[in-house]
Amino acid sequence: MTTPYRWYSMASGAALLALWSVLTLSGLVDERSLPSPVTLAQTFADLLARGYSGSPLWSHVGISIFRALAGFSLAILIGVPLGLLIGRHKVLEAVFAPIIGFFRPIPPIAFITLFVFYFGIGEGPKIGLIFMACLWYVVLNSAEGVRNIPDLIIRAGENIGLTRSQLFLKVVLPAALPAIMTAIRAASSISWTLVVASELIGAQAGLGFMILDSAQYFNLPVTYVGIIIIGLIGLVWELAISAVQRRVLHWQGK
Amino acid sequence: MTEVLVSKGLEKCFSSPGRATGQRIKAVTDFNLVIEAEEIICIVGPSGCGKSTFLDMVAGFTEPTSGLLEIMGEEIHRPSPDRGVVFQQPVLFPWLSVYDNVVLGPKSRGVKPGDYRPEADRVLKSVGLEKFRDHYPYQLSGGMKQRAQIARVLVAGPKLILMDEPFGALDAQMRINMHELLISVWQEYKPTILFITHDVEEALFLANRVIVMSQHPGTIARIYDIPFERPRTYAITADPRFAEARAEIVELLRAKPEART
Ligand SMILES: Nc1ncnc2c1ncn2[C@@H]1O[C@H](COP(=O)(O)OP(=O)(O)OP(=O)(O)O)[C@@H](O)[C@H]1O
Ligand SMILES: [Mg+2]
Numbered sequence: 001m002t003t004p005y006r007w008y009s010m011a012s013g014a015a016l017l018a019l020w021s022v023l024t025l026s027g028l029v030d031e032r033s034l035p036s037p038v039t040l041a042q043t044f045a046d047l048l049a050r051g052y053s054g055s056p057l058w059s060h061v062g063i064s065i066f067r068a069l070a071g072f073s074l075a076i077l078i079g080v081p082l083g084l085l086i087g088r089h090k091v092l093e094a095v096f097a098p099i100i101g102f103f104r105p106i107p108p109i110a111f112i113t114l115f116v117f118y119f120g121i122g123e124g125p126k127i128g129l130i131f132m133a134c135l136w137y138v139v140l141n142s143a144e145g146v147r148n149i150p151d152l153i154i155r156a157g158e159n160i161g162l163t164r165s166q167l168f169l170k171v172v173l174p175a176a177l178p179a180i181m182t183a184i185r186a187a188s189s190i191s192w193t194l195v196v197a198s199e200l201i202g203a204q205a206g207l208g209f210m211i212l213d214s215a216q217y218f219n220l221p222v223t224y225v226g227i228i229i230i231g232l233i234g235l236v237w238e239l240a241i242s243a244v245q246r247r248v249l250h251w252q253g254k
Numbered sequence: 255m256t257e258v259l260v261s262k263g264l265e266k267c268f269s270s271p272g273r274a275t276g277q278r279i280k281a282v283t284d285f286n287l288v289i290e291a292e293e294i295i296c297i298v299g300p301s302g303c304g305k306s307t308f309l310d311m312v313a314g315f316t317e318p319t320s321g322l323l324e325i326m327g328e329e330i331h332r333p334s335p336d337r338g339v340v341f342q343q344p345v346l347f348p349w350l351s352v353y354d355n356v357v358l359g360p361k362s363r364g365v366k367p368g369d370y371r372p373e374a375d376r377v378l379k380s381v382g383l384e385k386f387r388d389h390y391p392y393q394l395s396g397g398m399k400q401r402a403q404i405a406r407v408l409v410a411g412p413k414l415i416l417m418d419e420p421f422g423a424l425d426a427q428m429r430i431n432m433h434e435l436l437i438s439v440w441q442e443y444k445p446t447i448l449f450i451t452h453d454v455e456e457a458l459f460l461a462n463r464v465i466v467m468s469q470h471p472g473t474i475a476r477i478y479d480i481p482f483e484r485p486r487t488y489a490i491t492a493d494p495r496f497a498e499a500r501a502e503i504v505e506l507l508r509a510k511p512e513a514r515t
Contacts, residue, residue: 155315156345158333160359160406170358174349251349253392 035221040228043221052210052222061229064195064207067123071130072191079135079187080180083142084172093143100136108133108194112201121202130194134187141186145179146172178252181245188241192234256326258414258446259289259312264321266307281307283471285321289414294440294447296457297465300507304472305450309418312448313339326413335359338407340417344399346391346406353378353387356406370409377408380439397428401435408443417449421456430488433459437485454503458496459486466506475506 017037023029024036031039047057086092108129115125149172157171199208207226214222264285267278282304289295297305310316311323314333323330325337333339346355353374360370378384381401391399400420407415421429433456440447451457457464461480468475478499482490490496 150345152341152343152345153347155313155333155339156341156347158315159313159335159337159339160410161333161335161363162359163362166362170362171347174347177349251390251392253390 032220035224039221040225044225047222047225053205053213055205060205060207060210061233063205064199064230065233067126067198067206068130068191068195070123071127071194072134072187074127074131075134075138075187075191076184079138079183080142083139083180083183084146084168084176086139087143087146087176088168088172096139100139103132104136104140108190109197112198115198116202121204126195126198126203129198130191133190133194137186137190138180138183141179141183142176145176145183148179149175178249181249185238185241185245188237189234192230192237196230256291257288258291258293258326259287259448260322260324260327261285261287261308261312262322264308264311264323265319266304266311266316267319281472282311284473287465287474289446289448291446292444293462294449294460295463295465296449296451296461297467298451298454298457298503298507299467299472299475300469301452303467303469305467306418307472309339309416309448309450312414313337313416335363335407335410336413338410338412338415340400340403340407340415340420342419342422344391344394344396344403346399346402348391351388351390352383352394352402352405355391355402356409359406359410373409373411374405377405380408380442381405381435396424397432400424400432404436404439408439408445412445415445415447417447419450419452422452429453429456436460441485454500454507455491457503458499459488459490464499464503466503478503 020034021037024031024034025038035043051057052060082096086096111129111132115129119125119128153171153175154167157167162170195206196208196211199206200212203209207230211223211226211230214220214226264282265280266282267280270277270279285308287295297308299305307316311318312325312330314330314337317331330337346352347358350358356374356378357370360373361367375384378387381404383398383401383405386394386398386402391402394402403420421432424432436447437460439445447460449457449460454464458480464478464480465474466476466478467473480499481495482493
């Protein structure tokens, strides 16, 4: 974002915070249905000191991040090469088209119960779910990225004498990189959304578990703190990925 | 003189999707040409007469349907830096700097840095890009991109340089600069060049011989020897022989023979 517009963003953020403070601290809204910023700060300090449900706060945060990152990384590690191959070989494309075509439109949330039924409530099903949901995105975008590479740039690579494997690594891969980065961005936000959703179903730890468990005991300040932490981590993660994207794709000159 | 390229009875057919199956159009037919070392050959001809089709076969991007096509006595079957191509569009690798674009070929072929580095420096200097070696393609003008393509081709020491309307997208002034650059590159490296263009003047200015192609059939209609000594300046455009050749070629291109299929 360019500098003059940054002020607008800061102003709207500050206005939201001010409105919330006024509403809650003045008593216009009942503290039990919407906790004030002060209460949330105390709750946060409390969570830091004593943890939640017998585990320290950082372990709830850590386990959620671990699950998201594990599923996300696996999807990239497998999805990018698979997508590049599918984009380059018509046979592979034909083989995978019906499989991906069928599974992709099903919202991943629909699989959560099934995963729990088959695999229980351990780490496996959660990571597997995130992996699966991210995989389609990564595969499809990478394949599309390869398909959109202009013929001429491939010809240029052949013309300077690259072998097939060199052509793949030194031309196809970098040429598809913008599409791959787009896929990685989408997958990162999917993985964070899904980790919370999967922890709502069957988990003994994690941010998703914390907000569901606290809400069931009407401990609303903890629920709010959990949601704010989820939002902040998502934001930082998104900013980090766009920074990486800008660095990796600096040659696009944007 | 060494024969660099030999094309004998060369033919290329494409199956045309519009017509009944089995129907094929002859894009290039009975194409006979011998290119000698250090020649600059320009091909002119109406749009769709098969110029690019011929060049693509020489580059090894497509296989001839029949006939003979040899580079230095060897049949052409695949692309090779021996036959470096300068494309009309600025086809550089956008993720590599100018220098890395130039050295990617030699580096990948296992040439030692001690050998390709001085060579890359030399060709970048020849095309006037030595100060832009660390720039990325998006930072270059259209003319500079074409010069970078020429450097990328030159670094391999090609037997034949193939250029398909390389300056077609540039403005008139830039085109003149590029002609002068190409002539000076030729003076320095004495490469053999096959150059396709729409522009009759460009062809006359650059070529030892101008090949005029006809459409239906896509073949050589006439070959003109252009007698001017190099280095040429734009003064030759005032020479009566230049004007005469130009008038003749323009007339030949205008008079389309009856379409045959
Ligand atoms: N891949 C292809 N499949 C089918 N027909 C083709 C193919 N490539 C070229 N042709 C046909 O072959 C003929 C010659 O095309 P070519 O591109 O060689 O013309 P050109 O002389 O280079 O024209 P221009 O000056 O417009 O670049 C045209 O009729 C074209 O439609
Ligand atoms: Mg053409």
